Amino acid sequence: MKKSILAASLTAAVLAQVPAAQALTIGYATHHFDDKFSTILRNGSQAYAESLGHEMIQVDAQLDVGRQLDQVRNFIANGVDALIIQAVDSTAAGPMSKMAAEAGVPTVFVNRKPTPLESMADGQAYVASNEVESGTYQTYQMCLQLRAEGKSGGARGYLLVGDLASEAAVQRTIDAEQVVQLDMCNFMEIIGKETAMWQRNEAQDLMTNWLSTGEDFDFVIANNDEMALGAIQAMKAAGISMDDVVVGGVDATDDALAAMRGGDLDVTVFQNAKAQGEGAIDAVLKLVNGESVPREYYVPFELITPEILKTHPELSK
Amino acid sequence: MSSTTHGLGGLKYDPKKRHRPPELNVFVALVAIVALFEVLGRMFVGDSFLFNTRDKVDTLFNEQRLKIIILQVSIIGIIALGVTQVIISGGIDLSSGSIVGGVAMITTAFAQSALNEYGMENVKPILGAEWLDLPIIVPLAIGLSVGLLAGIINGLLIAKFKIPPFIVTLGMMLFMRGVATFVTKGRPISFLQEDYVAIGTGMNPVFIFIGIAVIMHFLLKYTKYGKHTYAIGSNEQAARMSGINVDRLKVLIYAIAGMLSAVAAIVMSSKALTGQAGMGLMYELDAIAMAVIGGTSLAGGRGSILGTCLGALIFGVIISGFTFMRLDAFYQEMAKGIIIVAAVILDQWRAQKQAAKA
Numbered sequence: 001m002k003k004s005i006l007a008a009s010l011t012a013a014v015l016a017q018v019p020a021a022q023a024l025t026i027g028y029a030t031h032h033f034d035d036k037f038s039t040i041l042r043n044g045s046q047a048y049a050e051s052l053g054h055e056m057i058q059v060d061a062q063l064d065v066g067r068q069l070d071q072v073r074n075f076i077a078n079g080v081d082a083l084i085i086q087a088v089d090s091t092a093a094g095p096m097s098k099m100a101a102e103a104g105v106p107t108v109f110v111n112r113k114p115t116p117l118e119s120m121a122d123g124q125a126y127v128a129s130n131e132v133e134s135g136t137y138q139t140y141q142m143c144l145q146l147r148a149e150g151k152s153g154g155a156r157g158y159l160l161v162g163d164l165a166s167e168a169a170v171q172r173t174i175d176a177e178q179v180v181q182l183d184m185c186n187f188m189e190i191i192g193k194e195t196a197m198w199q200r201n202e203a204q205d206l207m208t209n210w211l212s213t214g215e216d217f218d219f220v221i222a223n224n225d226e227m228a229l230g231a232i233q234a235m236k237a238a239g240i241s242m243d244d245v246v247v248g249g250v251d252a253t254d255d256a257l258a259a260m261r262g263g264d265l266d267v268t269v270f271q272n273a274k275a276q277g278e279g280a281i282d283a284v285l286k287l288v289n290g291e292s293v294p295r296e297y298y299v300p301f302e303l304i305t306p307e308i309l310k311t312h313p314e315l316s317k
Numbered sequence: 318m319s320s321t322t323h324g325l326g327g328l329k330y331d332p333k334k335r336h337r338p339p340e341l342n343v344f345v346a347l348v349a350i351v352a353l354f355e356v357l358g359r360m361f362v363g364d365s366f367l368f369n370t371r372d373k374v375d376t377l378f379n380e381q382r383l384k385i386i387i388l389q390v391s392i393i394g395i396i397a398l399g400v401t402q403v404i405i406s407g408g409i410d411l412s413s414g415s416i417v418g419g420v421a422m423i424t425t426a427f428a429q430s431a432l433n434e435y436g437m438e439n440v441k442p443i444l445g446a447e448w449l450d451l452p453i454i455v456p457l458a459i460g461l462s463v464g465l466l467a468g469i470i471n472g473l474l475i476a477k478f479k480i481p482p483f484i485v486t487l488g489m490m491l492f493m494r495g496v497a498t499f500v501t502k503g504r505p506i507s508f509l510q511e512d513y514v515a516i517g518t519g520m521n522p523v524f525i526f527i528g529i530a531v532i533m534h535f536l537l538k539y540t541k542y543g544k545h546t547y548a549i550g551s552n553e554q555a556a557r558m559s560g561i562n563v564d565r566l567k568v569l570i571y572a573i574a575g576m577l578s579a580v581a582a583i584v585m586s587s588k589a590l591t592g593q594a595g596m597g598l599m600y601e602l603d604a605i606a607m608a609v610i611g612g613t614s615l616a617g618g619r620g621s622i623l624g625t626c627l628g629a630l631i632f633g634v635i636i637s638g639f640t641f642m643r644l645d646a647f648y649q650e651m652a653k654g655i656i657i658v659a660a661v662i663l664d665q666w667r668a669q670k671q672a673a674k675a
Contacts, residue, residue, distance in 0.1 A: 039503040194640060201589045205389040209640040212382035214371040233590065255507045262435030
């Protein structure tokens with residue numbers, strides 16, 4: 001009781017400075033603290049929420065569906081004003097959505113799409129980027145580059161797949177495979193496709209294994225940048241010139257951009273984690289105020305090549 | 318069983334009771350798996366697994382494949398060397414994978430450079446600009462100390478407080494994974510110094526693995542430390558009665574295991590040019606599996622470094638073999654699972670046969 005009076009007076013003090021609205025407590029349930037992309041996402045979210053005078057509490061499900069369910073239950077029991085959930089498993093979002101809806105807590109799912117979308121209760125929203133864009137932009141740009149290099153007579157390459165349990169890995173792989181079936185890109189042949197679990201180290205070893213088959217190849221498509229970097233390191237160690245191979249990743253991480261500036265990485269796709277984090281806050285605040293929000297809100301992916309990188313407002317620095 | 322041996326027991330030499338070293342079975346299994354891939358490769362892929370079929374280079378074997386077979390298991394192999402002696406002593410170490418993560422993050426934080434391999438400036442140093450480009454000995458000493466300390470804590474809790482190794486190392490596993498995440502709140506560390514990166518380039522991880530394997534083999538086979546390790550694994554009470562300082566030995570065993578995990582962390586982060594909080598996830602289980610496939614008994618008292626090295630090679634051959642056969646990774650995991658269980662069944666069957674003979 002004392003605590004809540006204290007909290008109330010503190011809130012009042014804060015309110016005096018932030019006249020906009022009442023300071024809210026937002027519960028943020030992330031799937032895994034160790035994941036780099038999600039780190040940028042939730043830090044972006046937190047910074048934005050705090051700049052608006054709201055408090056954000058983060059919990060980590062450590063990739064455990066059951067733990068996340070309990071954490072959300074805990075948030076609701078402790079009376080948070082709003083919830084942002086990055087689901088551990090997109091197909092397990094339903095129960096959390098239902099729980100939040102029954103308790104009347106405005107909820108936004110971020111980055112990971114509740115599957116099927118009908119499992120998300122009415123009045124809730126999903127903020128993310130559309131994965132169909134990422135793999136398509138990436139592979140199509142690689143196709144254009146291979147054509148520009150005069151390899152439209154036939155090009156062979158490898159596809160490094162992320163963790164097959166994640167929707168992004170599956171979708172980006174489908175995207176890539178669909179692009180190489182297009183009339184203008186069907187000169188591209190994927191001669192090997194395996195998972196390296198999103199990891200640089202595993203991609204390094206997998207690429208070296210592929211190199212040991214002695215096959216000639218022209219491109220390497222990776223579901224994320226970390227695996228693209230691993231492949232690059234393996235190829236460089238084997239003495240292959242990066243001018244001869246077109247390499248593409250997804251995420252536009254700092255390391256990937258450094259490799260792009262250094263001329264090793266040719267294509268990546270920027271998933272604006274910060275924009276997703278801010279989008280989630282915007283959406284959840286609207287829900288709290290009783291405004292209507294579209295069920296799906298997509299922050300666009302952006303194609304990044306060395307040319308685009310030079311003038312990109314956020315990434316060139 | 319005849320009455321003539323009565324009273325002499327095992328003292329009398331009997332060629333029928335002479336048993337093959339258990340490593341020989343593991344070696345035969347390794348050769349059989351290689352041969353299987355060779356045959357399957359020629360049947361289905363139209364290529365040789367072992368031999369060079371390209372005329373680009375003039376070598377008999379496919380050297381690149383032989384190299385990657387060892388290279389891809391040398392990091393987990395280093396961990397497995399430490400885990401082997403822990404298991405021989407009758408314990409278990411679940412913390413090794415997380416120690417890799419924690420040490421990788423701490424070490425790389427101290428191993429940052431002002432410039433990256435492309436000559437770009439490091440604008441966001443983890444520890445601040447004054448901590449860049451330190452002498453290479455600093456990150457190495459810090460990293461190894463953290464691993465050693467984690468191991469010593471494991472050992473002390475197990476020896477002095479009599480807490481089961483499973484629980485203690487499970488706690489350390491969770492703790493060190495937390496440390497790994499805590500260092501940068503999950504952000505990966507790059508911009509590593511050239512000297513640091515040199516540690517894990519090329520075939521260096523293999524040389525480090527073999528070097529440590531030789532030392533550990535010598536330690537376990539020819540020193541008091543090794544003999545006592547086998548002794549407490551076979552019968553801790555008897556070992557204590559015969560005057561072995563069991564507590565001190567246990568601390569030492571876990572300390573060495575912790576330090577070898579730190580070595581693996583350094584080699585791995587240097588090889589991948591980055592420190593990441595997720596590094597070493599589940600490595601503890603692969604390391605235990607390598608030891609078990611190599612004939613180390615989870616009951617303690619039995620096993621060898623040579624066996625673990627062969628176990629690591631079997632892992633390497635399977636990974637490369639499945640890529641060679643163009644089969645996806647989940648088949649690999651299934652195969653690994655089957656091989657682990659099969660190895661233990663064979664081992665027990667052999668032990669029973671031997672017991673029946675004696």
